[in-house]
Amino acid sequence: ETGVTQTPRHLVMGMTNKKSLKCEQHLGHNAMYWYKQSAKKPLELMFVYNFKEQTENNSVPSRFSPECPNSSHLFLHLHTLQPEDSALYLCASSQWLHYEQYFGPGTRLTVT
């Protein structure tokens, strides 16, 4: 238990669906991150929020839309995804930007 929770843990969605992933951290951290991990590939950093402000968007397609209403919660809204978006989506938080990160268990997403 790292203090970072993610829901749901598993998600199957069609290409026309809209769904959201949720991340919550109970550590009092100020920075939160979304990562994508596809099979046989390195972790890909998608978005970074620092004090609720988005500081990095690493050329992520607009079908992924992040939201950070406060420093403890982070959402990833999904719409019109493609099968190649199937992956493990990990959330992490850190006390300060680019400091040691604590990861959630991830959401295993399958797009059919």
Place this chain on the structure above:
Amino acid sequence: KNEVEQSPQNLTAQEGEFITINCSYSVGISALHWLQQHPGGGIVSLFMLSSGKKKHGRLIATINIQEKHSSLHITASHPRDSAVYICAVTGNQFYFGTGTSLTVIP
């Protein structure tokens, strides 16, 4: 070419062996991280270091800033050490290695 290169990609060891995983990077960094990912996906941060050496239990991490190289050592390896070990660096942005898959056989 990746900004972070790890070697080896795969490693099998007998229980009790001393293990070394290497990481080389090509960018300027403020810190280097070693992460451990178990089957099922959960990732744990093992070390964050910017110079010298850190030790936690049977794990030791070293970094040589001049040579842009870090090593993760596991002493007296155990089957529960079986996992993927990921090297990551932070500077202007994050860069991740592809990971080293370690299997420790009883």
